[in-house]
Amino acid sequence: MSTPALEIHNICxxxxxxxxxxxxxxxxxxxxxxGFLGPNGAGKSTxxxxxxxxxxADSGVVKIFGQSVSEYKEKTLIHTGAMIEKADFYQNxxxxxxxxxxxxxxxxxxxxxxxxxxxxGLESRxxxxxxxxxxxxxxxxxxxxxxxxxxxxxxxxEPTNGLDPxxxxxxxxxxxxxxxxxxxxxxxSHLLSEVEKICTSMMIIKxxxxxxxxxxxxxISEISDIYFTISVNQxxxxxxxxxxxxxxxxxNTDGEYxxxxxxxxxxxxxxxxxVDQGIQIKSVIPNMTLEDYFLTITEENSKGxxxxx
Amino acid sequence: MKFMLTLIKNEIQKILGxxxxxxxxxxxGVLIPVIMIAFSYSEGGFANELSKKAKGMGGGFLVVGSIxxxxxxxxxxxNFLWVHIPFLITxxxxxVVAGEGAAGTFRIYLIRPVSRFKILLSxxxxxxxxxxxxxxxxxxxxxxLGVTWHGTGDLFVLHDGILILxxxxxxxxxxxxxTLAIFIMxxxxxxxxxxxxxxxxxxxxxxxxxxxxxxxxxxxxIPLDIFITVKPYLFTTYFxxxxxxxxxxxxxxxxxxxxxxxxxxxxxxxxxxxWIFTRKDILT
Numbered sequence: 001m002s003t004p005a006l007e008i009h010n011i012c013x014x015x016x017x018x019x020x021x022x023x024x025x026x027x028x029x030x031x032x033x034x035g036f037l038g039p040n041g042a043g044k045s046t047x048x049x050x051x052x053x054x055x056x057a058d059s060g061v062v063k064i065f066g067q068s069v070s071e072y073k074e075k076t077l078i079h080t081g082a083m084i085e086k087a088d089f090y091q092n093x094x095x096x097x098x099x100x101x102x103x104x105x106x107x108x109x110x111x112x113x114x115x116x117x118x119x120x121g122l123e124s125r126x127x128x129x130x131x132x133x134x135x136x137x138x139x140x141x142x143x144x145x146x147x148x149x150x151x152x153x154x155x156x157x158e159p160t161n162g163l164d165p166x167x168x169x170x171x172x173x174x175x176x177x178x179x180x181x182x183x184x185x186x187x188x189s190h191l192l193s194e195v196e197k198i199c200t201s202m203m204i205i206k207x208x209x210x211x212x213x214x215x216x217x218x219x220i221s222e223i224s225d226i227y228f229t230i231s232v233n234q235x236x237x238x239x240x241x242x243x244x245x246x247x248x249x250x251x252n253t254d255g256e257y258x259x260x261x262x263x264x265x266x267x268x269x270x271x272x273x274x275v276d277q278g279i280q281i282k283s284v285i286p287n288m289t290l291e292d293y294f295l296t297i298t299e300e301n302s303k304g305x306x307x308x309x
Numbered sequence: 310m311k312f313m314l315t316l317i318k319n320e321i322q323k324i325l326g327x328x329x330x331x332x333x334x335x336x337x338g339v340l341i342p343v344i345m346i347a348f349s350y351s352e353g354g355f356a357n358e359l360s361k362k363a364k365g366m367g368g369g370f371l372v373v374g375s376i377x378x379x380x381x382x383x384x385x386x387x388n389f390l391w392v393h394i395p396f397l398i399t400x401x402x403x404x405v406v407a408g409e410g411a412a413g414t415f416r417i418y419l420i421r422p423v424s425r426f427k428i429l430l431s432x433x434x435x436x437x438x439x440x441x442x443x444x445x446x447x448x449x450x451x452x453x454l455g456v457t458w459h460g461t462g463d464l465f466v467l468h469d470g471i472l473i474l475x476x477x478x479x480x481x482x483x484x485x486x487x488t489l490a491i492f493i494m495x496x497x498x499x500x501x502x503x504x505x506x507x508x509x510x511x512x513x514x515x516x517x518x519x520x521x522x523x524x525x526x527x528x529x530x531i532p533l534d535i536f537i538t539v540k541p542y543l544f545t546t547y548f549x550x551x552x553x554x555x556x557x558x559x560x561x562x563x564x565x566x567x568x569x570x571x572x573x574x575x576x577x578x579x580x581x582x583x584w585i586f587t588r589k590d591i592l593t
Contacts, residue, residue, distance in 0.1 A: 049590070049591065049592075052420045053419075053420075054415070054416070054419055054420065054590070054591040055590040055591060055592070056588070056590065073422065073424060074422040074423065074424060075422070076422075077420060077421065077422040078422040080420075082420050083417075084416040084420070085413075085416070086413075087417070088412055088413035088414050088416060088417065089414065089417065090323055090326060090412075090414060091412070092326035092327060093322070093323075093326050097322070101319045101322065101323075102417060102418070102421065104315045104316075104318075104319060105315075105316070105319075105418075105421040105422075105423050106421060106422060107312075142417075145417055149422075
């Protein structure tokens with residue numbers, strides 16, 4: 001079996017009394033696009049900072065292509081490209097000057113700068129100072145700098161942050177293209193629909209603890225509950241009915257729209273009950289996305305924690 | 310070695326890319342010519358003042374001709390501006406590490422396969438190069454403009470009476486004084502650099518370093534027993550060793566003692582910086 005691209009073994013990290021990452025272990029195989037999901041404050045960025053040796057773990061080991069990052073920072077990071085949160089550059093320097101400076105740290109040939117600028121479509125703006133760039137352009141430049149050293153492992157932390165839908169699609173397409181070229185990608189995001197589209201495996205964490213891990217399709221198929229929105233003419237009556245059902249739960253009400261979660265294959269039962277009670281149904285919209293799944297399991301986890309405490 | 314030079318070049322490029330780095334050069338570029346012009350109009354006043362002081366020391370002293378020349382003015386400028394130069398150094402040294410923290414650029418710079426030690430060392434050396442460049446610029450401008458404008462001649466220095474140094478000796482003494490000045494300013498740069506490695510904003514280290522310098526100088530000048538006892542151990546006590554370059558004979562013992570104390574402080578400041586920063590979590 002080949003060495004995984006990224007291994008994290010039982011890392012813990014606390015800031016004061018607050019435990020940010022709690023005994024986290026991850027294994028990302030070569031060629032995978034691995035989604036790392038969690039709500040804000042879940043510990044995603046801290047984990048990524050530990051991977052890239054910006055932050056030291058209190059305990060545990062991070063290995064890139066089999067070598068410990070804390071022991072062999074220079075050897076391990078030479079194969080790694082990364083972009084952490086929003087891309088910040090030296091504002092008074094041009095894109096080309098920024099990339100030249102970063103390339104000089106890995107003795108990367110200057111032709112690579114042309115290549116990465118071409119990949120992200122910034123070649124025509126290479127001489128502009130970064131302070132004149134839009135957020136989308138900065139993010140693309142962020143991807144460009146992460147590709148400078150021909151990485152075998154790409155670590156991207158919220159790469160589409162602050163981008164419009166068009167920009168998000170561009171970055172997503174770029175990630176898929178890089179994945180097709182054989183680069184292993186570890187990507188964190190809270191935009192879950194995005195991860196659903198590009199990732200093969202994923203992990204969900206909350207409060208630094210793993211909630212779920214596995215194959216994206218497999219995890220979706222495991223879902224026992226389903227989300228849907230139903231539009232009715234008698235909202236109060238419908239709400240009362242749902243509250244009395246053991247297999248369904250009212251999540252939210254917005255005007256005539258009720259957002260409901262229920263056991264799989266029980267939507268027809270709910271519709272039948274509504275019709276029997278004289279409630280007119282205007283529409284039923286299934287909302288089954290990874291996002292809903294994410295919400296469901298993080299809520300479940302919170303409840304579990306609360307009941308334990 | 311070649312790789313370190315690349316890193317230092319990167320740091321110098323970053324320093325020069327910021328407008329604040331030019332403030333020191335611009336300030337000197339404006340102020341020194343202004344002082345030169347002022348000397349042109351008050352030459353007699355200085356000569357009279359010096360004659361009075363000489364007479365006050367006892368014995369007859371007659372100044373024939375002008376004592377104001379390029380060397381004299383360069384020496385006076387150094388006396389006038391010396392206390393202000395640390396501020397110009399802190400502007401850059403305070404920002405060199407903390408500024409990257411504030412701007413978030415460590416997220417792209419520290420994730421390269423280069424040790425933090427090398428990156429920090431390159432930043433420190435870049436700050437030293439900037440410091441040396443500022444003092445050299447100061448020296449070249451004040452001496453160069455002074456000699457071009459007011460010519461050369463004997464250098465009159467007030468120290469236990471009046472010392473008169475010949476033109477050749479004066480030039481060598483200036484060289485020694487500016488070299489010592491660079492070393493003294495390395496201590497200011499190192500102190501500010503230490504503060505810079507602790508925080509994530511460029512203003513804090515600047516204010517912190519200036520506060521330490523002002524308090525130390527104040528303590529040095531208060532004639533109370535406790536402060537007199539502490540004075541030899543304060544690094545600011547040795548900020549004036551450049552002046553000793555103009556004494557006759559040159560008090561090498563005092564100069565080497567000053568260099569030694571400053572070196573201990575520089576090593577301490579730098580060691581603390583490295584100790585802190587190589588362990589620091591980058592959270593910005």
